């Protein structure tokens with residue numbers, strides 16, 4: 001069976017639990033021959049509505065790989081056997097009125113690389129609010145300070161935060177002559193966000209299947225120019241956007257962010273499993289909000305969310321531990337004021353500053369290990385900057 005098809009089917013999610021059918025041991029059979037594809041799963045406890053969602057997602061995910069009329073989704077349950085024969089999909093979802101086109105989720109075309117972009121990195125977490133967007137921005141700015149060309153995609157369409165973090169709440173992107181969207185420039189980097197296309201007060205009622213269309217457009221219809229790193233700030237979890245991203249392009253590595261407390265770490269482990277299943281390389285884990293050092297007592301460390309939770313999880317999972325980032329009030333203030341921490345020279349040398357420098361060096365070293373050989377990191381850069 002085609003490995004891409006297996007990968008796509010392996011990440012099908014039970015909408016009621018957010019877990020993959022595979023994780024729930026529901027998959028009974030996956031088979032493909034000249035007559036078509038059979039995907040059989042245990043249906044017990046899955047509502048008709050969820051079943052329909054699963055069927056639709058299967059068709060979408062296999063678009064371009066298996067013709068819709070060759071897909072047979074079969075279910076088994078203790079009460080009944082049930083057969084769903086996919087019909088060719090009807091008209092595509094209507095385009096929304098936003099200035100960007102919203103296609104129909106994953107295109108099903110073969111994965112493409114983003115032109116002129118050397119490495120695509122995703123910043124991910126299972127739990128919300130652990131600091132993905134903050135890490136995305138400050139990691140990118142640290143990479144930029146180390147001499148790299150950096151762009152960001154805000155893939156969180158429900159709660160976009162890069163316009164605020166990068167101080168462009170009112171900016172509206174324009175297009176060039178080739179109808180490509182021009183990314184917005186901020187602090188020597190470039191970014192694009194769904195938040196730039198809607199008013200902050202607008203409710204974002206967005207259809208799940210369309211999310212992939214937006215991401216596709218951000219990847220391929222934005223004039224990124226040449227970039228060393230394009231960093232994708234993902235929404236929390238392992239949902240549609242993660243799946244669309246994996247289907248749309250080769251992600252060169254994922255950085256997983258978590259706070260040290262047990263619940264966050266537990267969720268994080270699940271997220272890592274998903275990336276392993278779909279064979280997206282995980283660069284390593286970042287522990288955010290590791291501890292707090294009061295400004296008036298810098299010799300003290302308070303482990304508010306517990307100590308070393310992410311470090312231990314990284315060890316358990318044999319994943320690299322990339323950096324611990326302490327809690328500092330100026331991180332939050334910088335975010336709220338649209339003046340990112342790593343752009344403010346008054347933070348230079350502080351623990352968070354040093355952590356972001358280390359994180360950026362670790363990421364670059366991951367991709368270009370030969371660079372550091374023979375010289376102390378940053379020595380020549382300092383000399384010539």
Ligand SMILES: Nc1ncnc2c1ncn2[C@@H]1O[C@H](COP(=O)(O)OP(=O)(O)OP(=O)(O)O)[C@@H](O)[C@H]1O
Nearest residue numbers: 128129130131132133134236326327328331332335
């Ligand atoms: N190291 C830190 N020190 C102090 N505050 C921090 C730190 N990291 C993040 N924060 C603050 O924590 C809050 C959540 O961070 P952020 O928005 O980056 O999380 P997120 O994971 O992207 O959230 P969401 O899941 O909603 O996208 C923000 O107010 C941010 O300023």
Ligand SMILES: [Mg+2]
Nearest residue numbers: 132133156161
């Ligand atoms: Mg965020």
